[in-house]
Amino acid sequence: MGVDDDPRSTLVVRAVGARELLHAVTLLGGPTGAVWTRVGGDALDLALLASAARSRSGTRRTRVLTALGVVGGITAVDLYAAARTRRMQHGRGRPGPLELQASVTVNRSPEDVYAFWRSLENLPRFMLHLQTVEDLGGGRSRWRANAPLRRRSVGWEAEITSEEPGRRLAWKSLPGADVDNAGTVHFGPTPDGRGTEVKVVLHYDVPGGRVGRAVARLLGENPVQQVRDDLRRFKQVMETGDVVRTEALPEGTDARHQVLQRPGRALKGGVR
Amino acid sequence: MKAVCFEGPTKVGVHDVPDPQILNDRDAIVRVTSTAICGSDLHLYDGYVPMVEPGDIFGHEFMGEVVELGPAVTNLRVGDRVVVPFPIACGGCRSCERGLWSLCENSNPNAGLAEKLMGHSPAGLFGYSHLLGGYPGGQAEYVRVPFADVGPMRIDDDLTDEQVLFLTDVFPTGYMAAEMCGIEPGDVVAVWGAGPVGQFAAASARLLGASEVIVVDRVPERLAMAEEKAGATTVNFEETNVLLELRELTAGRGPDHCIEAVGMEAHGDFTAVHAYDKAKQLMKLQTERPQAIREAILACGNGGTVSMVGVYGGMVDKFPLGSVMNRSLTIRTGQTHVHRYLRPLLEHIRNGDIDPTYIISHRMPLTEAPEAYDMFKHKNDECTKVVLTP
Numbered sequence: 043m044g045v046d047d048d049p050r051s052t053l054v055v056r057a058v059g060a061r062e063l064l065h066a067v068t069l070l071g072g073p074t075g076a077v078w079t080r081v082g083g084d085a086l087d088l089a090l091l092a093s094a095a096r097s098r099s100g101t102r103r104t105r106v107l108t109a110l111g112v113v114g115g116i117t118a119v120d121l122y123a124a125a126r127t128r129r130m131q132h133g134r135g136r137p138g139p140l141e142l143q144a145s146v147t148v149n150r151s152p153e154d155v156y157a158f159w160r161s162l163e164n165l166p167r168f169m170l171h172l173q174t175v176e177d178l179g180g181g182r183s184r185w186r187a188n189a190p191l192r193r194r195s196v197g198w199e200a201e202i203t204s205e206e207p208g209r210r211l212a213w214k215s216l217p218g219a220d221v222d223n224a225g226t227v228h229f230g231p232t233p234d235g236r237g238t239e240v241k242v243v244l245h246y247d248v249p250g251g252r253v254g255r256a257v258a259r260l261l262g263e264n265p266v267q268q269v270r271d272d273l274r275r276f277k278q279v280m281e282t283g284d285v286v287r288t289e290a291l292p293e294g295t296d297a298r299h300q301v302l303q304r305p306g307r308a309l310k311g312g313v314r
Numbered sequence: 315m316k317a318v319c320f321e322g323p324t325k326v327g328v329h330d331v332p333d334p335q336i337l338n339d340r341d342a343i344v345r346v347t348s349t350a351i352c353g354s355d356l357h358l359y360d361g362y363v364p365m366v367e368p369g370d371i372f373g374h375e376f377m378g379e380v381v382e383l384g385p386a387v388t389n390l391r392v393g394d395r396v397v398v399p400f401p402i403a404c405g406g407c408r409s410c411e412r413g414l415w416s417l418c419e420n421s422n423p424n425a426g427l428a429e430k431l432m433g434h435s436p437a438g439l440f441g442y443s444h445l446l447g448g449y450p451g452g453q454a455e456y457v458r459v460p461f462a463d464v465g466p467m468r469i470d471d472d473l474t475d476e477q478v479l480f481l482t483d484v485f486p487t488g489y490m491a492a493e494m495c496g497i498e499p500g501d502v503v504a505v506w507g508a509g510p511v512g513q514f515a516a517a518s519a520r521l522l523g524a525s526e527v528i529v530v531d532r533v534p535e536r537l538a539m540a541e542e543k544a545g546a547t548t549v550n551f552e553e554t555n556v557l558l559e560l561r562e563l564t565a566g567r568g569p570d571h572c573i574e575a576v577g578m579e580a581h582g583d584f585t586a587v588h589a590y591d592k593a594k595q596l597m598k599l600q601t602e603r604p605q606a607i608r609e610a611i612l613a614c615g616n617g618g619t620v621s622m623v624g625v626y627g628g629m630v631d632k633f634p635l636g637s638v639m640n641r642s643l644t645i646r647t648g649q650t651h652v653h654r655y656l657r658p659l660l661e662h663i664r665n666g667d668i669d670p671t672y673i674i675s676h677r678m679p680l681t682e683a684p685e686a687y688d689m690f691k692h693k694n695d696e697c698t699k700v701v702l703t704p
């Protein structure tokens with residue numbers, strides 16, 4: 043397309059290719075908002091081509107300029123698609139009910155897995171956004187979660203609404219919570235009877251206004267992925283005794299830090 | 315400490331980086347005494363494996379001395395000499411219990427990303443991209459070994475580093491490649507690639523009773539090694555048409571089993587197909603150059619096994635699926651479940667059934683890693699395997 047293959051151009055072309063592959067993956071499997079990453083990519087292409095055009099002349103320049111026109115057209119289409127997806131979206135980041143579901147298989151008996159979860163103080167060991175859960179007795183508990191806004195944490199009290207050891211545990215927040223929420227965990231044996239299938243359903247009634255925005259921020263770009271990561275850490279704790287940490291992710295599995303990772307080497311001054 | 319770090323495609327440097335620390339109670343810190351460069355490292359080095367970041371420490375074939383232990387590791391002591399399998403495995407999940415160690419369900423903290431690309435996530439590996447965990451590798455003075463109570467095997471002092479170092483990867487990999495074929499007496503086994511993995515695949519095929527072994531490559535000294543050490547018939551893919559030659563060698567049947575030990579950077583016959591593969595790979599439109607696996611499939615006799623241990627990272631094009639389906643071929647593959655093979659293969663070494671040191675061509679200090687990578691990539695100076703000492 044008029045860009046020659048000096049080493050720098052080759053690198054750039056490779057990087058652009060890699061980015062397109064990433065788009066494909068996120069668009070196929072990722073959140074709908076990912077369409078916007080395409081628009082960002084287009085902007086980048088336009089900028090790259092513009093700089094290529096500036097440093098070239100003659101037919102080369104004409105060809106780069108033609109490419110620029112074509113990419114400009116594609117950008118318009120992507121922008122349109124992104125705007126449409128935005129309009130079609132409901133729920134996330136908006137006030138209203140939000141339901142999240144995820145499941146995991148744990149290589150321990152339903153009794154063990156249930157017992158660990160029923161000791162609610164264990165939850166912050168694998169649920170990244172929780173700071174503490176305190177058992178107040180009589181089925182009541184006090185929960186405290188990180189809120190990214192001005193170091194304000196969100197708290198609420200909850201009560202267990204039903205419990206069947208080894209099978210099911212359900213709770214719901216008590217009146218007065220910043221965010222009304224409820225959760226149910228189902229525990230069942232795997233078909234081969236050697237492990238436990240854990241299914242979690244969480245309900246949030248996301249309010250409007252400032253608190254609502256804080257909650258939306260807390261739940262992140264991809265709340266289902268966060269619940270899945272929580273369950274992955276839950277499995278790690280049940281099967282290996284701890285959350286698995288690496289130099290790149292010292293806190294363990296965490297979707298928010300997966301895309302931009304530190305290099306795989308120890309950190310200066312340590313991480314703990 | 316000093317460590318071999320990725321800088322960018324075909325560039326590694328020896329950097330001063332912070333020493334590793336215990337992060338989990340089941341970790342150990344190992345002072346590396348010997349480490350090797352693998353064909354798998356070349357895929358990282360050349361920039362074909364997704365999610366390798368500048369600054370990442372390479373190396374998954376290493377051994378050394380335990381210098382620090384997390385409080386939960388009770389089966390090792392400081393001072394123990396250990397070899398460390400390249401897959402990281404917890405020992406407690408269902409996959410580990412079934413002996414599928416390279417599929418450990420807990421060791422990849424980036425499993426969510428791997429699932430997006432591959433459907434489900436395999437185990438974390440040392441020094442092998444963030445997609446597979448982002449763990450610092452062992453081409454360094456020190457390395458953190460997670461689940462140290464499960465992976466490392468203690469080695470007695472009568473065996474040298476070089477005798478046991480390849481238990482970490484290439485010997486078990488070659489062995490598993492042959493084992494996956496289900497070899498029976500009378501079988502003919504063909505191996506693509508005469509690198510360290512192919513060498514051990516050929517030797518293991520013999521150990522497991524193959525009647526004939528054929529090795530395909532283009533590097534003369536590697537072919538000569540396969541001939542000498544595994545009694546292989548050799549085929550040079552640059553001098554002959556491999557498919558025709560294998561037909562001739564088996565009177566038209568094709569080999570009973572085909573082992574692919576080349577991976578995603580196969581060299582081709584410089585036809586249009588190869589140019590197409592290379593171009594698509596460079597543009598990242600496909601992650602592989604699948605020349606050798608295509609050929610292994612087409613060459614394999616009806617009803618045979620194609621055992622693929624060459625590494626692939628993502629998507630592939632122009633794959634002869636019809637040949638696999640219509641001719642009842644079985645494809646078996648995987649990152650090696652190294653833990654399974656440590657003790658049995660150590661026995662083979664002790665018994666003198668095999669001396670794995672024959673693949674070593676170069677011994678160099680860790681600080682010369684950049685030269686070593688370049689030499690191993692280009693197979694210069696008859697390089698078959700480099701052992702680095704920190």
Ligand SMILES: NC(=O)c1ccc[n+]([C@@H]2O[C@H](COP(=O)([O-])OP(=O)(O)OC[C@H]3O[C@@H](n4cnc5c(N)ncnc54)[C@H](O)[C@@H]3O)[C@@H](O)[C@H]2O)c1
Binds near residue numbers: 511575582649
């Ligand atoms: N499955 C596993 O767990 C595992 C473990 C280790 C290595 N590997 C993989 O095994 C492969 C080989 O590793 P290695 O250390 O022996 O690497 P290597 O680079 O030393 O050897 C590869 C050999 O393949 C030859 N080759 C290239 N194109 C060929 C073709 N079209 N036909 C036949 N031969 C061809 C090369 O000349 C070279 O000798 C790599 O892909 C590596 O990533 C897999």
Ligand SMILES: [Zn+2]
Binds near residue numbers: 354355374
């Ligand atoms: Zn290796």
Ligand SMILES: [Zn+2]
Binds near residue numbers: 409
């Ligand atoms: Zn495991």
